[in-house]
Amino acid sequence: MTGKQTTAPERTRRSARQLVAASVGNAVEWYDWYAYTFLATYIAAAVFPKGTGNSLVPLLSTFAVFAVGFFMRPVGGLLMGAVADRRGRRAALTVTILLMGGSSLLVGLTPTYAAAGVAAPVVLVAARLLQGLSVGGEFAASTTFLVESAGPGRRGLFSSFQYVSTTAGQLVASGIATLLVDTLDGPAMDGWGWRVPFWLGGAFSLVGFWIRRGAAETRSAAQRQAPRPDLFEALRRHPRQSLLIAGITAGGTIAYYTWTSYLPTYAELNAGVAKSDALLVSTISLAFFAVLQPLGGLLSDRVGRRPLLLGFGVGFAVLCVPLLHALRDSFAVLLLVSCAGMVLLTGFTSVSAAVNAEVFPPRVRAAGIGFPYSLTVALFGGTAPYVGTLFKDLGHSGLFPWYVAVLCLLSSLVYLRLPETAHRELER
Structure with missing residues (x-):
């Protein structure tokens, strides 16, 4: 050498x-x-x-x-x-x-x-x-x-x-x-x-x-010398992993967009919170959320990915409905609900990139992650504000928290069967 x-x-x-x-x-x-x-x-x-x-x-x-x-x-x-x-x-x-x-x-x-x-x-x-x-x-x-x-x-x-x-x-x-x-x-x-x-x-x-x-490029020399994968190789040769990415993501993305994007509007529509208060709470809780991420990532490197994912999924399945129903016209209550959700959400967001990358082999890792993840986000995360507003317009606003909770419960079943990959060597 x-x-x-x-x-x-x-x-x-x-x-x-x-x-x-x-x-x-x-x-x-x-x-x-x-x-x-x-x-x-x-x-x-x-x-x-x-x-x-x-x-x-x-x-x-x-x-x-x-x-x-x-x-x-x-x-x-x-x-x-x-x-x-x-x-x-x-x-x-x-x-x-x-x-x-x-x-x-x-x-x-x-x-x-x-x-x-x-x-x-x-x-x-x-x-x-x-x-x-x-x-x-x-x-x-x-x-x-x-x-x-x-x-x-x-x-x-x-x-x-x-x-x-x-x-x-x-x-x-x-x-x-x-x-x-x-x-x-x-x-x-x-x-x-x-x-x-x-x-x-x-x-x-x-x-x-x-x-x-x-x-610096992270793709290994062996991968650079190997035949290039075709556009749909990840979907064609790794359908189970593609479905796994969707299952991992569904609960996480609905919870993420509900708490980081839709919660201020939900609080205004359903609890009468002033718009200025809702936006200020959103800013404070987002800053708090950013600080939590490295702590969650470090913890997952020690105890594994699955405990954090299960903590998120089960926590949201159990607490989402009472948290959203607890909202009232109060700055303090909204801040508490928002920050509590951010703590739970960190169990997903801090490790999702690692879990996704650890699912696929390096040859098709990026495309294998990109399509099923983005499709799931579009179907469940991107539509969260519209589904919540639709429930409100139909006179059933109380159903939206249950919708989020059910998706998180379904993802928890995926997390339960997910093999632990935190302490394995990443395939390159």
Whole structure:
């Protein structure tokens, strides 16, 4: 063997660079995604004005806002996962962040309906297509990259940064959107203010791209020399693992989107909580959630993944209904309910990347994770706010907590039969 041996400090620095490359890029990806969510009402007013008399506009509006973003994610997971398996994890990560940067700029440059007519919503739909493609591919590539970059006994810790960075991106997007709304008057915000976060997102993406270009490839030399897998090889040759990813994810994604995205709206609709209080609680609990993730990851490296997953699944199955029914018009109660859910949720989020990566062999690891995970998120996570609102509109709002609890119980049955992989060597 030639060359000097890598020292412990050098290995630590290399691991830190890998962690930063994955986390910064992932935070930028999710900043762009959530910026659209926070500013959707301003975008709709500019691009989908009421009373246009054109039947295409409300159709495209519904398609863009409610469907395109989430349901392009499985396609992105499959395509970008295949790029990661065939060309390398780093190559896929650079593509996804450039896609997100381009789509963010496209949203920021979307013309108004008054200026461009139906072309305006068409441009916005195209931007959302690219965003969904990018976010779906990002999870597949960054999950694989993070876990393969981890040293022995650190896969859980590295895995946890998937949601640390996701939450950081959400908080930054929320902060910038709030600052703009509080600083600019109505006409300025309606005219150009809503575009600023997307221009910033394009700039942030270039920074993330630069950082990722310096990351080390984690696909092994043996994998680089092996024949390239075809697009559907993971689904065709590993159907059991694909179904396993869906079962692992279903309860986790409904709980995640309920607690991190829908809970403020649920509290407003069902408990009369003021919007300002609900948003403040959301910000505090998200920061608390980000701090919990590395602790959960470290714990899983010591005691295993399955105990944390079972703690999450059974905990949510038992406590989701009483927690949501306990909500009332009280800042303190909402904060307590929100933080309690975040503690339980950490049992899933802090280890999900590691568990997913440990299920598939390296040859098809990224594509194998990307498609079933993103499809499950689209079916159960992305629809959580709409299912909750539908129950409310039908006069059965009390059924929504049971819906979440049942999905978490079903996932718990999967966790119960899941083999423990925390202390096994990761196949490379």
